[in-house]
Structures are given as structure tokens and as C-alpha cells.
Amino acid sequence: MSSPSQASIEFDAICIGFGPAGIALSCVFEDAREQAQPLARHAIRFFESAALTQWHPELLLAGTDINHHVFRDLVTPRNPRSRFSFAMYLKSQGRMFDFGLLGRPASRAEWSDYVGWVSRQVDAQVQFDTQVADIEPQVRAGRLDHLRVVTASGTAATTRHLVLSTGSAPRIPALYHDLLGPRVFHTSQFLTRLGAFGANLPRRWMVVGSGQSASESVLELLERRDDILIHSVHRSLGFRLTQLGQFPNQVFSPSHVDYFHGLAHDARRQFLDWSKSTNYAGIDPDESLKLFSLIYEDRLAGRDRLRMQPYRVIHRVAQEGSAYRVVTTDKFTGQEDAFEVDAIVLATGYQQYPAVPLLASLQPWLREDSDGGLLIDRDYQVAVQENCDARLFVNGLSERSHGISDSQSFSLMALRAERIALALDQAISRQARPTAGDAIAAPVNANTATA
Ligand SMILES: Cc1cc2nc3c(=O)[nH]c(=O)nc-3n(C[C@H](O)[C@H](O)[C@H](O)COP(=O)(O)OP(=O)(O)OC[C@H]3O[C@@H](n4cnc5c(N)ncnc54)[C@H](O)[C@@H]3O)c2cc1C
Structure with missing residues (x-):
């Protein structure tokens, strides 16, 4: 003082x-x-x-x-x-x-x-x-x-x-706090970190998240290396569409701020959870189609660049040499699975x-x-x-x-x-x-x- x-x-x-x-x-x-x-x-x-x-x-x-x-x-x-x-x-x-x-x-x-x-x-x-x-x-x-x-x-x-x-502030799950660096980073550092790899962009990636920054990171990585392999990890069944309807989007109008501010503490929390699920963590229909088509066309061509990992809870990420071993569990069956990547993008949003x-x-x-x-x-x-x-x-x-x-x-x-x-x-x-x-x-x- x-x-x-x-x-x-x-x-x-x-x-x-x-x-x-x-x-x-x-x-x-x-x-x-x-x-x-x-x-x-x-x-x-x-x-x-x-x-x-x-x-x-x-x-x-x-x-x-x-x-x-x-x-x-x-x-x-x-x-x-x-x-x-x-x-x-x-x-x-x-x-x-x-x-x-x-x-x-x-x-x-x-x-x-x-x-x-x-x-x-x-x-x-x-x-x-x-x-x-x-x-x-x-x-x-x-x-x-x-x-x-x-x-x-x-x-x-x-x-x-x-x-x-x-x-x-960037939201960084605790699991990654000790791993942050050139190969494990939040999207708030995306282009700087990619740029630092120069011509040596890693081949195997994990992108964590189901929202806009996740889909954009995936599409950008796919553009940058032909033989890339991306594990796209989701708690639900892949990328969700953002809520485009006129009615739910009225939460972005001034009168809704008055409504929200007038609520009691607990009601505000409930309202926020509801409005987040209708408006956050979604992607546009054209992006969704682009990603789905890419996986489909890759299958036709015998390629495997984008591997979707749905219903996954990531419960361990360990550095092993220059790679990261990721252990996930299926949310519903409880089945454990593991894979290795060279770099991780945290498209985990802001808080x-x-x-x-x-x-x-x-x-x-x-x-x-x-x-x-x-x-x-x-x-x-x-x-x-x-x-x-x-x-x-x-x-x-x-x-x-x-x-x-x-x-x-x-x-x-x-x-x-x-x-x-x-x-x-x-x-x-x-x-x-x-x-x-x-x-x-x-x-x-x-x-x-x-x-
Ligand atoms: C990739 C991306 C796309 C987005 N697209 C949209 C969109 O299309 N439409 C929309 O409505 N919203 C969008 N958003 C939401 C976004 O939060 C807003 O668009 C907007 O950037 C918020 O402005 P802000 O000034 O509150 O925060 P910021 O844009 O984060 O700006 C905060 C500023 O404060 C400075 N600062 C922070 N700490 C300090 C400090 N200690 N000392 C001095 N300076 C400091 C930072 O350098 C920064 O310049 C997007 C967000 C992201 C990440």
C-alpha cells in the first residue's frame, strides 16, 4: 500500500x-x-x-x-x-x-x-x-x-x-497448466505459435473444443500440412451449430440486459447457463458442412486427416519425450482410449x-x-x-x-x-x-x- x-x-x-x-x-x-x-x-x-x-x-x-x-x-x-x-x-x-x-x-x-x-x-x-x-x-x-x-x-x-x-481471459483447463509452451497453447496464441514452427509444423495434433475457434484451428491446420493428423476432441458428438434463430438471439438486445440485471443471484446463474448453451460454442452451418464433407471425401480417397473423438473426457495428458500421450474416457460407456500427438491446441474459449x-x-x-x-x-x-x-x-x-x-x-x-x-x-x-x-x-x- x-x-x-x-x-x-x-x-x-x-x-x-x-x-x-x-x-x-x-x-x-x-x-x-x-x-x-x-x-x-x-x-x-x-x-x-x-x-x-x-x-x-x-x-x-x-x-x-x-x-x-x-x-x-x-x-x-x-x-x-x-x-x-x-x-x-x-x-x-x-x-x-x-x-x-x-x-x-x-x-x-x-x-x-x-x-x-x-x-x-x-x-x-x-x-x-x-x-x-x-x-x-x-x-x-x-x-x-x-x-x-x-x-x-x-x-x-x-x-x-x-x-x-x-x-x-483465456480459459485453460488445469490439466494443461504445466504443459503450456511452444507445443501446447491456447488459441489466443494460435498464429504466433504456428509461425514459430516455420517449415517444421508437427504432424500429429489434438484440438480441444467444439466451438468456432476449434473449427477454425482445425481448418487452418489442414491447410498447412498435407499429411497432417488431427484428433478433434469433443464432449458431445462433434461440432454443434451456433444458434441462429431470431427468438433466442433476442438475448443480445438492450431490454434483455435490464431483464437479466433485475434477476436474483441464482436466477442470473441459471439464465446465463441457458443463454450460453444457446449462443456459445457453436459453428456456422457452412463450416459444419465443410468439416463433415472433408471427412467424407477423405474416406473416399483413403485418407485420414481429421479424426473426430466424440463423447470424450480427457483425463490425462503426459509428455513422453517430444510427444504427448492423451488418455480419454467415453462419457457414456466409460471405455478408456489413448493416442499420441506432437502438439495441442486449446480451443477452450474465454472466461x-x-x-x-x-x-x-x-x-x-x-x-x-x-x-x-x-x-x-x-x-x-x-x-x-x-x-x-x-x-x-x-x-x-x-x-x-x-x-x-x-x-x-x-x-x-x-x-x-x-x-x-x-x-x-x-x-x-x-x-x-x-x-x-x-x-x-x-x-x-x-x-x-x-x-
Ligand atoms: C477470435 C474471436 C472472434 C470474435 N468474434 C466476435 C464477433 O464476431 N462478434 C462479437 O460480437 N464478438 C466477437 N468476439 C468476442 C470479443 O470478446 C469481442 O469482439 C471484443 O474483442 C471484446 O472487446 P474488449 O475490448 O472487451 O476485449 P478485448 O478485445 O480482449 O480487448 C482488451 C484489451 O485490453 C488490453 N489489456 C488487457 N489487460 C491489460 C492490462 N493489464 N494493461 C493494459 N492493457 C490491458 C488488451 O491488450 C486488449 O487490447 C470474438 C472473440 C474472439 C476471441
Whole structure:
């Protein structure tokens, strides 16, 4: 715990993470600045660990597309007149009419380019290449008075208002914790790890998972080596289709967030389980057909590149020399089976921790629910103890309190950013402005300050 006397620059608010959620928040302030609204007066600094904005670069694969409507971009649901919309992006690139003729969703490459295009216009207050390592409490007269945001390089800034837009964490089953490395990795490292093999891509693989990242990993590996052998391991009977129906997809609408947030703790958990099973861990019909056809055609040709392993529970993975021996059990018959692979891809998705690890040092000042998780109000503000004068908001880490649509999705990003910005404005306005405010509002990004 540090004392208030330790000098560091103070900001009205500090936002950690400048992925899509952080960018959407910055767009709110930039729109306000252009319209000379009071919201724009605050001195806000963003810290982003990456050197530049990229949207899930490790799975930026050819042939992949987005799974939300392009109207659900970084701004349109909040302000269709904002100049940071996907439509404005298309217009600026001269692709408005051709995009319309495509009659399909935007590719992931195009969406990533759109996110980068917006980012470059609203990143004047972003300090890139800056990983936040800790948030320390500064206590004065028994009260948590300020937050000290400490970066990995040891520099610090202080604030009373914090927004966490740090995204979800890769889910890595405990079985693999000691094996992680160049040959056992999560899809969040997919292209980097494949690239590191160069011309020596291993032949025998296991891909764990039944969702989109699993099918994409399988298809990419098949492209990269002709004599490859992939064990595709599933708890059910292979890849499931994602839920495309209009009715269940209404969970991604704003009214459902109100509904979900109004539920009791246990009901929220039940609702989340139900909505996850209807919307997560599924693949598109065309991908499903592609994978099934591939296995079928391989059989005709006497090839065996993709071996499906259905109803499997993996209960042991042991390194034996340069290979991994995988032992599985059939969920229903109990029959044990084993095979050997040279490398493993964990397409096991992402998770949100009930208690955010980055807030660990603040734990005594945070109020908890019965699972030890954060209590988050409808405006995404984290509930704190009475002796805490700092205010914290989560921007994209509220799956347990706001439901599936409000966490790992673009659907409500723009509306959520607006809600957080307004609540932040109120919180800051209730407190005195920091003395260094005017000086620190100067852009940190010389490249883009005038964009
Ligand atoms: C491959 C893939 C495809 C997807 N496709 C879709 C889709 O088509 N449609 C959809 O709605 N959703 C999709 N999603 C869900 C995805 O979560 C959202 O699209 C979106 O990326 C969420 O944005 P975010 O800013 O909350 O999180 P992230 O995109 O994860 O961004 C978080 C940012 O915070 C930074 N950060 C984290 N910790 C720190 C720290 N300590 N200090 C400083 N910076 C930090 C990270 O570097 C990152 O830039 C996809 C997810 C994946 C993995």
C-alpha cells in the first residue's frame, strides 16, 4: 500500500485496455468533444498493453467473418450520427456499394481494419505498450482516497475513477497448466505459435473444443500440412451449430440486459447457463458442412486427416519425450482410449473471473456477492465499502451481472460505453478536479493527436 505523498500524475479517470470496449468508450468522449458537450472536459488517460490496436490478431484467419450485425459497431446503437460508424469507415474506403453487394457479414479482417481505423482517430489519450501490473490503494485517514495505477515498467499514475476494459481471459483447463509452451497453447496464441514452427509444423495434433475457434484451428491446420493428423476432441458428438434463430438471439438486445440485471443471484446463474448453451460454442452451418464433407471425401480417397473423438473426457495428458500421450474416457460407456500427438491446441474459449485479478490489492474495499465476485450496478459501477472514495467501473467484464450480450460481444458495446461515460461524468463531477488536469489532457500520441 502506498502513501498519498508519493508523487505521480493524477487524472480524472484512468481506463485500462484499449480494445473494442475501450475504443467505444473513447468514441463517446470524442463525440462529446466535437459537439462541445460538458462530458468532454475530463482528463482521462487510457493504458493499453499492446503496441497498437488489434482485434484478436491470433485468429485473424482467411475466410472467417464476424457473427454480429454491422450496425452493432462501436457507435451506431448509441449515436447513428457518429463519424466512427462502420458505414463511415466503408464510405472512407470507397467500398460502400461493393460491401452492400456482398450480401454476407463483414470478414474478420475487414472488421479488424475498421476497429483500427476508429482507434487511430480516438487514441490521442492512449498510452500504448503499457501493461498495467497493479492497482494500489492510497489510504488517507483510514479511507481509500486514491488509486495508484502501476505499470509493468514501474511508472504510476493516480486517479479516483477507474474503468477496466481489459477483456476476458483465456480459459485453460488445469490439466494443461504445466504443459503450456511452444507445443501446447491456447488459441489466443494460435498464429504466433504456428509461425514459430516455420517449415517444421508437427504432424500429429489434438484440438480441444467444439466451438468456432476449434473449427477454425482445425481448418487452418489442414491447410498447412498435407499429411497432417488431427484428433478433434469433443464432449458431445462433434461440432454443434451456433444458434441462429431470431427468438433466442433476442438475448443480445438492450431490454434483455435490464431483464437479466433485475434477476436474483441464482436466477442470473441459471439464465446465463441457458443463454450460453444457446449462443456459445457453436459453428456456422457452412463450416459444419465443410468439416463433415472433408471427412467424407477423405474416406473416399483413403485418407485420414481429421479424426473426430466424440463423447470424450480427457483425463490425462503426459509428455513422453517430444510427444504427448492423451488418455480419454467415453462419457457414456466409460471405455478408456489413448493416442499420441506432437502438439495441442486449446480451443477452450474465454472466461470472466468473478473477482478480477487486477483488482486484487483493492479487495478489502470491494463489496462481494455470495460467490466472492464483484457486485456491479446497472451502470457498471463496482460496489465498494463505505470507507472507499474511489469509483470503479467495468467495461466488458460484467457477464455475471449483465448477461451474455453485455460481456463478450459487440452487441451492446456502444450503449454500455455511453452508460459508463455518463456515470463516470457524474462521479467525477461530484469531486474536485485534479490540479494537474489541464496539463495532462495533452495528447500522448503525437501521431494521432490531430486526426
Ligand atoms: C477470435 C474471436 C472472434 C470474435 N468474434 C466476435 C464477433 O464476431 N462478434 C462479437 O460480437 N464478438 C466477437 N468476439 C468476442 C470479443 O470478446 C469481442 O469482439 C471484443 O474483442 C471484446 O472487446 P474488449 O475490448 O472487451 O476485449 P478485448 O478485445 O480482449 O480487448 C482488451 C484489451 O485490453 C488490453 N489489456 C488487457 N489487460 C491489460 C492490462 N493489464 N494493461 C493494459 N492493457 C490491458 C488488451 O491488450 C486488449 O487490447 C470474438 C472473440 C474472439 C476471441
